[in-house]
Amino acid sequence: MSQDITHDEVAHDHHDHDHKPKGFVKRWLMTTNHKDIGTLYLVFALAMFMVGGAMAMIIRLELFQPGLQFVEPAFFNQMTTMHALVMIFGAVMPAFVGLANWMIPMMIGAPDMALPRMNNWSFWILPFAFTMLLATLFMPGGAPAGGWTMYPPLVLQGGHNVGFLVFAVHMMGISSIMGAINVIATIMNMRAPNLGYLNMPLFVWTWLITAFLLIAVMPVLAGAVTMILTDRYFDTSFFNAAGGGDPVLFQHIFWFFGHPEVYIMILPAFGIISEIIPTFARKPLFGYVSMVYATAAIAFLSFIVWAHHMFSVGMPLGGSLYFMYATMMIAVPTGVKIFNWVGTMWRGSMTFETPMLFSLAFVVLFTIGGFSGVMMALAPVDLQYHDTYFIVAHFHYVLVTGAVYAIIAGAYYWLPKWSGHMYNERLGKIHFWWSTISVNVLFFPQHFLGLAGMPRRIPDYSTQFAEFNMMSSIGGFAFGLAQVLFVYIVWKTVRGGEKATAQVWEGAKGLEWTVPSPAPHHTFSEFGPVDLSKLANGEKFSILSDIDEKDDKQK
Amino acid sequence: MSEASNDQYYVPHLAKWPIVGSIGLFVTFMGAIQALNSQTSITPWLMFVGIGIILWMMFGWFGDVIKESEEKLYSTQVDTSFRMGMIWFIFSEVMFFAAFFGALFYARTFSVPWLGGEGIGLATNETLWSGYEGVWPTNGPADLNGRFEIIDPYHLPLVNTLLLLASSVTITIAHHALRANNRKQTIIWLIATVLLGAVFIFFQAEEYVLAYRDFNLKLSSGIYGSTFFMLTGFHGLHVTLGAIMIAIITIRVIKGHFRPESHFGFEAVAWYWHFVDVVWLGLFIFVYIL
Numbered sequence: 001m002s003q004d005i006t007h008d009e010v011a012h013d014h015h016d017h018d019h020k021p022k023g024f025v026k027r028w029l030m031t032t033n034h035k036d037i038g039t040l041y042l043v044f045a046l047a048m049f050m051v052g053g054a055m056a057m058i059i060r061l062e063l064f065q066p067g068l069q070f071v072e073p074a075f076f077n078q079m080t081t082m083h084a085l086v087m088i089f090g091a092v093m094p095a096f097v098g099l100a101n102w103m104i105p106m107m108i109g110a111p112d113m114a115l116p117r118m119n120n121w122s123f124w125i126l127p128f129a130f131t132m133l134l135a136t137l138f139m140p141g142g143a144p145a146g147g148w149t150m151y152p153p154l155v156l157q158g159g160h161n162v163g164f165l166v167f168a169v170h171m172m173g174i175s176s177i178m179g180a181i182n183v184i185a186t187i188m189n190m191r192a193p194n195l196g197y198l199n200m201p202l203f204v205w206t207w208l209i210t211a212f213l214l215i216a217v218m219p220v221l222a223g224a225v226t227m228i229l230t231d232r233y234f235d236t237s238f239f240n241a242a243g244g245g246d247p248v249l250f251q252h253i254f255w256f257f258g259h260p261e262v263y264i265m266i267l268p269a270f271g272i273i274s275e276i277i278p279t280f281a282r283k284p285l286f287g288y289v290s291m292v293y294a295t296a297a298i299a300f301l302s303f304i305v306w307a308h309h310m311f312s313v314g315m316p317l318g319g320s321l322y323f324m325y326a327t328m329m330i331a332v333p334t335g336v337k338i339f340n341w342v343g344t345m346w347r348g349s350m351t352f353e354t355p356m357l358f359s360l361a362f363v364v365l366f367t368i369g370g371f372s373g374v375m376m377a378l379a380p381v382d383l384q385y386h387d388t389y390f391i392v393a394h395f396h397y398v399l400v401t402g403a404v405y406a407i408i409a410g411a412y413y414w415l416p417k418w419s420g421h422m423y424n425e426r427l428g429k430i431h432f433w434w435s436t437i438s439v440n441v442l443f444f445p446q447h448f449l450g451l452a453g454m455p456r457r458i459p460d461y462s463t464q465f466a467e468f469n470m471m472s473s474i475g476g477f478a479f480g481l482a483q484v485l486f487v488y489i490v491w492k493t494v495r496g497g498e499k500a501t502a503q504v505w506e507g508a509k510g511l512e513w514t515v516p517s518p519a520p521h522h523t524f525s526e527f528g529p530v531d532l533s534k535l536a537n538g539e540k541f542s543i544l545s546d547i548d549e550k551d552d553k554q555k
Numbered sequence: 556m557s558e559a560s561n562d563q564y565y566v567p568h569l570a571k572w573p574i575v576g577s578i579g580l581f582v583t584f585m586g587a588i589q590a591l592n593s594q595t596s597i598t599p600w601l602m603f604v605g606i607g608i609i610l611w612m613m614f615g616w617f618g619d620v621i622k623e624s625e626e627k628l629y630s631t632q633v634d635t636s637f638r639m640g641m642i643w644f645i646f647s648e649v650m651f652f653a654a655f656f657g658a659l660f661y662a663r664t665f666s667v668p669w670l671g672g673e674g675i676g677l678a679t680n681e682t683l684w685s686g687y688e689g690v691w692p693t694n695g696p697a698d699l700n701g702r703f704e705i706i707d708p709y710h711l712p713l714v715n716t717l718l719l720l721a722s723s724v725t726i727t728i729a730h731h732a733l734r735a736n737n738r739k740q741t742i743i744w745l746i747a748t749v750l751l752g753a754v755f756i757f758f759q760a761e762e763y764v765l766a767y768r769d770f771n772l773k774l775s776s777g778i779y780g781s782t783f784f785m786l787t788g789f790h791g792l793h794v795t796l797g798a799i800m801i802a803i804i805t806i807r808v809i810k811g812h813f814r815p816e817s818h819f820g821f822e823a824v825a826w827y828w829h830f831v832d833v834v835w836l837g838l839f840i841f842v843y844i845l
Binding site: 131189527 | 578666
């Protein structure tokens with residue numbers, strides 16, 4: 001049944017419709033093309049990664065030695081706050097949306113995203129939002145400095161920047177919600193007619209679940225920052241105990257957003273890794289269905305564990321116990337994923353191109369971050385680590401060697417498809433080893449610093465912490481420099497290089513590898529059944545997908 | 556533009572409205588920030604400019620979509636995308652209200668009783684707020700903004716509940732009339748719905764005047780005032796938007812838009828109106844009665 005169209009149809013489309021709009025404004029500002037919007041997202045994310053990275057360099061510079069040397073403490077606080085906001089909302093999330101834009105329509109045989117104009121709007125809100133946020137750095141009183149978590153009452157003392165912070169977060173939220181709606185509508189409504197849910201590549205699955213998380217929690221963040229706004233400017237008492245409110249209320253609302261947000265930043269990463277490892281192990285993904293269930297389970301659990309960020313703030317004992325046990329449960333579906341990746345590699349004929357190297361490092365280093373997470377889930381022990389460098393080490397292991405590594409792996413993996421050129425494998429490997437050694441020099445010592453009691457978000461420290469801090473700073477500078485190399489490699493690849501084939505990777509499966517490299521401006525313009533044998537699990541679940549298809553086509 | 560058939564998904568080319576919308580949002584928010592941060596109270600003219608740009612964008616954007624729809628460029632699949640978009644947009648609105656309902660429930664079950672010395676709040680109450688009882692409704696242990704009275708749920712709010720419930724019925728009647736291709740009935744019942752919404756908003760404004768002038772119940776009246784005005788205020792804003800949306804689809808029906816078998820714009824507005832109605836029921840129970 002599944003031999004209907006592939007190359008002919010695509011080539012025909014390519015020939016017929018591949019007229020990109022002329023001129024910069026039309027091509028980029030007014031685009032409705034999922035590939036161009038994906039590119040915009042990715043370029044924006046890379047730019048923000050560099051801005052946030054520069055802030056991290058300032059932080060590590062100040063912490064190179066004990067004592068205050070380079071920046072004022074107030075500015076240091078602005079750097080820690082802005083580094084987090086820029087990296088989370090400006091780099092990691094837009095990078096994932098960019099990958100979703102580029103890959104999801106091609107992976108499911110759709111002509112574009114379901115709502116192309118709204119897709120443009122989701123992106124173009126972001127540069128304005130970050131202009132608003134970053135502008136505060138140049139204002140009297142400076143940028144927000146109360147931490148990215150925006151806890152009151154500290155954040156309310158931020159002076160003029162509170163309004164900028166709140167409205168910038170609102171804009172990011174609007175952007176994310178629209179992006180997520182688009183992803184859901186695309187995946188549920190735009191799959192090729194014979195492509196069932198269980199034929200979907202795992203990247204598509206993880207993004208579908210991530211999109212649900214986004215729509216559920218971004219409005220809650222909007223509500224929380226609106227309460228900050230009214231407490232600051234309109235005399236409400238949400239977070240003011242004198243008026244019957246409670247600062248801890250903010251923490252509950254914020255972390256009801258914040259914990260799912262953590263998974264928003266890691267589930268698409270799981271999806272990317274689940275695409276790459278089977279390709280270079282030349283084996284189908286081990287336990288595909290269990291991967292889907294594990295992703296859904298993680299997403300569900302993410303809604304009922306938020307107060308594990310708040311053990312030290314004080315809550316009834318029953319609350320602490322519940323949130324501790326519920327949190328530790330997340331290790332089960334996450335463990336399923338880790339073992340499935342290992343199972344995929346088991347007895348595979350593996351090769352170690354750059355995307356695979358980053359993916360392997362992801363599996364190992366993300367697991368380290370996961371373990372330190374389980375340590376912190378223990379309520380009585382967390383009181384010792386809370387707000388120390390241990391937590392900094394933990395979330396940088398899951399976010400840098402987790403989310404960012406997955407994004408970099410995905411970039412190397414799909415860059416030949418986007419640009420039509422192979423990246424320089426030797427430089428890629430140098431980038432990998434340089435990054436991976438330096439990132440461990442950067443973050444591993446921070447575990448020891450935290451266990452020894454060094455608090456986070458403080459520009460100075462006791463001299464006993466000097467060696468590990470210097471080590472960490474050296475690792476930090478090296479890691480920062482390695483990412484400049486990454487930008488250079490991407491730039492070189494986009495400009496030219498060895499021509500990539502449509503297949504690109506010998507072991508790669510999926511519809512995106514059936515279209516030429518670079519992918520033409522429009523792919524799959526005609527709706528029609530796709531060749532399921534090209535999909536990693538197209539044939540295995542074809543019976544299921546037939547049933548699915550009948551359900552879908554009842555209209 | 557290309558002909559649409561069921562195997563071709565309409566993908567618009569070159570959209571100028573999104574970038575206009577982004578500029579509009581930016582200008583609106585910058586204007587709001589400027590007004591909030593100024594020491595003296597100024598007219599937020601920049602914000603009004605921004606809102607003007609957003610309105611221009613909405614007219615242009617929706618206008619384009621309506622035009623494309625009337626040109627029959629949309630297949631049933633495009634229709635499904637729009638439906639999903641609206642459903643998940645409403646879900647995101649539900650979650651926005653959930654944050655404020657969450658704040659209300661937290662204050663009533665935890666923070667206020669704790670301040671009154673219950674459970675873990677014993678020492679807080681003894682040392683900081685000795686004598687505070689922690690009973691709802693409250694403006695907090697510091698008695699912020701002084702004594703206040705609350706709105707009696709069985710006067711204006713009850714009338715408003717009946718008005719909104721009635722408006723849900725009228726919009727459903729209008730929907731049935733549209734499906735029966737009875738345009739006159741559709742228009743009559745839509746106008747009735749708009750009127751019911753408008754009267755609701757009028758009574759709500761009346762209630763605010765009452766609260767501020769006679770009851771000394773203000774936004775600054777501690778946690779009760781905060782939750783009361785933020786929840787009812789955001790709801791009132793949504794009713795206003797919903798009523799404007801219904802007014803617009805009324806004009807569209809008068810202009811001859813929509814067909815008995817295809818009228819997603821109508822349905823989307825009706826869904827939104829029911830959502831606003833359900834939120835009100837939550838408000839009526841948890842804010843006014845309990």
